[in-house]
Every structure is written in C-alpha cells, then in structure tokens.
Amino acid sequence: MRLYALCDQELLDKKGLLLEDFIEIAKQKKAEILQYRNKSADIAFIKQQLIKIRKSYDGFLIVNDAYELVEFCDGVHVGQEDLMTIDKDIFTAVKILREVVGKDKIIGISTHNEEEVLQANKMDLNYIGLGAYRDTTTKSDVSTVLGNKLDKIASLSKHQVAAIGGVRESDTFMHVAYHVIGSGLIS
Structure with missing residues (x-):
C-alpha cells in the first residue's frame, strides 16, 4: 500500500490537531504524497501552511x-x-491548468464514475482521485459510493x-496506486 495523506485544515481544527502533528503522523506512516486542503482560508494562510509543510516534509506536496x-x-x-x-x-480547464502550472508540476483531478475516468484519459494529468470508496463523515457531498466497483473502474x-x-x-486494490487517507490517519 502506498499512502497519500490528505491534510484537511477543517478536520485538524475540529480535532484540535496542529499541522505539525499531522505531518509527523504522515511521515511515520511513510506517506509518499501529502495534499493540503483548506476550503475556507485566504491564499496568504494557505501559502504559510504550504511553506510550513515543505520545511519538514520531503515527499510530494x-x-x-x-x-x-x-x-x-x-x-x-x-x-x-x-x-x-x-x-x-473540463478539457479546456485542464489545458489552462497545465499551462499555468507547467509541465514539471503534478496535476490530479477527482473522478467519481466510469465516464469521468474515461474523460480523464484524454487529459494531460499525472493521476486521478477516484471515489468515494465508502461513506465518509468528512465530506457531505458524496453522492455515489463505489464500493467494490472502484477497482474495476480504476482499471x-x-x-x-x-x-x-x-x-x-x-x-x-489491484488497480490503485495510492490509498488517500485523511481522518483515518488521525483517528
């Protein structure tokens, strides 16, 4: 199993955890990738958090x-x-995104079904997030739980x-490169 740690600021705040605590857990669990998500802060705060993470985390950010x-x-x-x-x-959106971030940076997008995976195959991406695998308490907008179908769609x-x-x-999973774990990492 390869680990992709999802660090959601709202979840950290809710659980009373510091960013540094999450980073240490991710490092102990040998997370290869760490994603920082903050849906409510301004850009300046997110930038500060990214700089903090980069100082102590050597994996992909x-x-x-x-x-x-x-x-x-x-x-x-x-x-x-x-x-x-x-x-x-969405095809134009990904092209614009690639132009903005450049060829040397990673781009990943969320997908939720076979149709979106097939669309993503035509895009200049590095990876896709696919799910939800099962119900989750951290996202209220999960409309489709894929369950055991996830691996087949991933193929x-x-x-x-x-x-x-x-x-x-x-x-x-047989066709999944990374397990994305957020709240399960700190539960």
Missing part, C-alpha cells in the same frame, strides 16, 4: 484547488466542480489512481 500557489509545492489537485470555475469545458484509467473517500490502510 500537493495543494488542493489553489493552483496559484503551485510554486510552493509539487502540484495541484482539483475537483470536478472546481475545474468548472476555470472553464465550463480503465491510463493515469495512476488514488482511491478516495473512506479508504483505510487495510483496504486492498
């Missing part, structure tokens, strides 16, 4: 949505809805797949 801060990390992860804020056409991707949504370290 991904920022959620805030692609304007990509110079402070290794790449960006964007959800389907967030792509639509870049351009109404259709030409990109590396990170399983998202209620994933546990003990879960096994």
Whole structure:
C-alpha cells in the first residue's frame, strides 16, 4: 500500500490537531504524497501552511484547488466542480491548468464514475482521485459510493489512481496506486 495523506485544515481544527502533528503522523506512516486542503482560508494562510509543510516534509506536496500557489509545492489537485470555475469545458480547464502550472508540476483531478475516468484519459494529468470508496463523515457531498466497483473502474484509467473517500490502510486494490487517507490517519 502506498499512502497519500490528505491534510484537511477543517478536520485538524475540529480535532484540535496542529499541522505539525499531522505531518509527523504522515511521515511515520511513510506517506509518499501529502495534499493540503483548506476550503475556507485566504491564499496568504494557505501559502504559510504550504511553506510550513515543505520545511519538514520531503515527499510530494500537493495543494488542493489553489493552483496559484503551485510554486510552493509539487502540484495541484482539483475537483470536478472546481475545474468548472476555470472553464465550463473540463478539457479546456485542464489545458489552462497545465499551462499555468507547467509541465514539471503534478496535476490530479477527482473522478467519481466510469465516464469521468474515461474523460480523464484524454487529459494531460499525472493521476486521478477516484471515489468515494465508502461513506465518509468528512465530506457531505458524496453522492455515489463505489464500493467494490472502484477497482474495476480504476482499471480503465491510463493515469495512476488514488482511491478516495473512506479508504483505510487495510483496504486492498489491484488497480490503485495510492490509498488517500485523511481522518483515518488521525483517528
């Protein structure tokens, strides 16, 4: 199992954990990737957090949505809805995103079904997040739980797949490169 640690600031605040605590847990668990997500802070705060993470974490650092801060990390992860804020056409949105972040940075997008995975195959991406695998308490907008179908859908991707949504370290997949674990890392 390869670990992709999802550090959600709202969850840290709710659990009374410091960013540094999460980073230490991710390092102990040998997380190869750490994504920092903060849906409510301003860009200046997110930038400060990315700088803090970079000082003590040597793996790949991904920022959620805030692609304007990509110079402070290794790449960006964007959800389907967030792509639509870049351009109404998701293919054009990814092209714009690639132009902005450059070829040397990582781009990942969220996918939720076979159709979105097949669309992603036509995009210049480094990986896709696929899920939700099971129900999760940290995201209220999870409309489709893929369960055991996730691995079959993952097999259709030409990109590396990170399983998202209620994933546990003990879960096994044949076609998934990374287990994305957030709250399960600190539970």
